[in-house]
Amino acid sequence: MTLHIEIDEAKCAGYGNCVADAPDVFDLDPDTNIAFVVAGHPQDRKDDDIEQAAADCPVRAILLTRA
Amino acid sequence: MTDRRRVLIVGASVAGVRVAQALRTRGFAGPIALVDADEQWPHDRPGVSKDALADAADDALHLLTPDDLERLDVSLHRGVAAIGLDTRGRTLGTTAGNFAYDDLVLATGSAPRRLPALEGRDNVHYLRTLRDAERLRAGLDAGGRVVVIGGGFIGGEVASAARRRGLPVDMLEGSDRLIARAVPPPVSDDLARRHRAHGVDLRLGALVADVDASPTRVRAVVLATGETVPGEHFVVGVGAGPDTGWLDGSGVATGNGIRCDGTLRVEGVDVDGVWAVGDAAEWLNPRYGVRHRVEHWTTAREQAAHVAASIAAGTAVPFAAVPYVWSDQHDVRLQHVGDPDLTDVGVEVERSDAGRVLYRYYREGAVVGATGFNAQVAIARVRRDLLAPI
Numbered sequence: 533m534t535l536h537i538e539i540d541e542a543k544c545a546g547y548g549n550c551v552a553d554a555p556d557v558f559d560l561d562p563d564t565n566i567a568f569v570v571a572g573h574p575q576d577r578k579d580d581d582i583e584q585a586a587a588d589c590p591v592r593a594i595l596l597t598r599a
Numbered sequence: 600m601t602d603r604r605r606v607l608i609v610g611a612s613v614a615g616v617r618v619a620q621a622l623r624t625r626g627f628a629g630p631i632a633l634v635d636a637d638e639q640w641p642h643d644r645p646g647v648s649k650d651a652l653a654d655a656a657d658d659a660l661h662l663l664t665p666d667d668l669e670r671l672d673v674s675l676h677r678g679v680a681a682i683g684l685d686t687r688g689r690t691l692g693t694t695a696g697n698f699a700y701d702d703l704v705l706a707t708g709s710a711p712r713r714l715p716a717l718e719g720r721d722n723v724h725y726l727r728t729l730r731d732a733e734r735l736r737a738g739l740d741a742g743g744r745v746v747v748i749g750g751g752f753i754g755g756e757v758a759s760a761a762r763r764r765g766l767p768v769d770m771l772e773g774s775d776r777l778i779a780r781a782v783p784p785p786v787s788d789d790l791a792r793r794h795r796a797h798g799v800d801l802r803l804g805a806l807v808a809d810v811d812a813s814p815t816r817v818r819a820v821v822l823a824t825g826e827t828v829p830g831e832h833f834v835v836g837v838g839a840g841p842d843t844g845w846l847d848g849s850g851v852a853t854g855n856g857i858r859c860d861g862t863l864r865v866e867g868v869d870v871d872g873v874w875a876v877g878d879a880a881e882w883l884n885p886r887y888g889v890r891h892r893v894e895h896w897t898t899a900r901e902q903a904a905h906v907a908a909s910i911a912a913g914t915a916v917p918f919a920a921v922p923y924v925w926s927d928q929h930d931v932r933l934q935h936v937g938d939p940d941l942t943d944v945g946v947e948v949e950r951s952d953a954g955r956v957l958y959r960y961y962r963e964g965a966v967v968g969a970t971g972f973n974a975q976v977a978i979a980r981v982r983r984d985l986l987a988p989i
Contacts, residue, residue, distance in 0.1 A: 545932070545975075546932070546975030546976070546979070547925060547975075548934075548975060548978060548979030548982060549897060549923075551979040551980075551982070551983050552897075552923070552979070552982050552983060552986055555983045555986075555987070559979075560975055560976045560979050561976075562976045565973075565975040565976060580624075583624060584904060587617070587620065587621075587900075588897065588900055590643075590645060590896070
């Protein structure tokens with residue numbers, strides 16, 4: 533089971549809670565203030581932080597799916 | 600077994616609901632009950648003074664759906680107020696009878712401080728719940744001059760919403776600068792300039808001394824200077840405090856809030872298995888070595904997740920928080936992060952061509968906090984660095 537992370541860019545407003553919860557997975561784009569998933573983020577990390585990040589998004593812009 | 604323990608959560612706002620969710624995420628399989636004094640469906644509060652004043656998309660503010668609740672296997676008791684606590688018998692007394700628990704989480708929040716002189720009038724507003732927002736929205740829809748008493752985050756957001764509708768706004772702040780407890784003077788000045796640029800008639804050092812009112816309506820407030828400020832709507836945002844009166848005699852220690860140790864365990868006489876989270880929790884934050892309450896959404900969630908993990912694991916470890924808050928006022932997102940005490944910091948300001956402004960706070964050469972106006976990226980980085988393990 534791998535975790536797929538999708539960011540709804542229309543909803544994201546750069547609150548940055550995801551960056552605080554999982555700094556090696558999420559960052560904000562300096563041009564747009566919108567969150568993105570860091571390329572090649574560690575695959576072996578625990579999913580807890582990512583789930584926490586999704587839960588802590590004030591506008592629920594982080595969608596997680598397992599495949 | 601830990602998992603057979605019954606968890607009872609008092610308060611179904613962001614902190615209480617998050618405890619329930621995080622318990623399940625952590626694999627806790629025991630019964631969870633959530634009681635809340637409010638009849639309204641559990642809802643999120645940041646939007647009450649933001650989106651809910653702009654339009655009626657109230658469903659979007661619900662913290663969870665009935666389906667979510669069923670999936671979480673949490674029993675929700677709405678309109679049930681806590682009225683007493685027997686910590687030895689591990690029983691919560693409520694308006695709907697007694698609830699037994701093994702772990703009790705107090706997430707009772709805070710209520711707006713009220714101004715007695717204005718009490719009971721139809722055109723006086725406080726802002727805490729969706730119902731408050733609906734009522735204020737209806738008032739703003741009718742038009743007329745808005746007098747905002749208190750220049751804090753709530754007052755600033757209400758003033759913005761009213762200006763966006765083109766209504767005239769007076770903002771009365773008792774202190775000589777805005778959000779003085781949170782930020783250094785240059786940031787207060789910056790925020791004040793922004794309000795004035797958006798047409799808010801801001802008065803600093805403006806203390807309400809008297810009121811000109813009929814039994815049903817306030818016509819004007821009278822300032823200590825003698826100046827009269829008339830209006831159609833009076834919105835009071837002068838801070839909030841937790842209601843801990845119902846805990847008197849329970850053995851639970853209360854002061855400015857519900858007193859907790861560094862792990863968010865409630866202190867007191869014969870108090871065991873009781874935790875507090877959110878606005879009401881006055882805990883010893885090991886990050887700063889101070890006992891304080893933090894009324895921020897993000898901190899409430901962090902505390903909730905922390906306590907849920909402690910209950911699920913049967914442990915208690917210190918909870919260190921770096922406070923973070925945002926506020927949407929006029930055309931800016933204001934964000935503030937870091938040390939709750941900025942009285943002795945150096946301030947550096949950085950302005951970008953795109954209109955982003957970042958104030959960084961230093962102590963002994965190290966960044967201890969920052970405030971940004973539309974500086975989301977910079978704030979996220981400061982926050983990340985402050986949170987990084989040393």
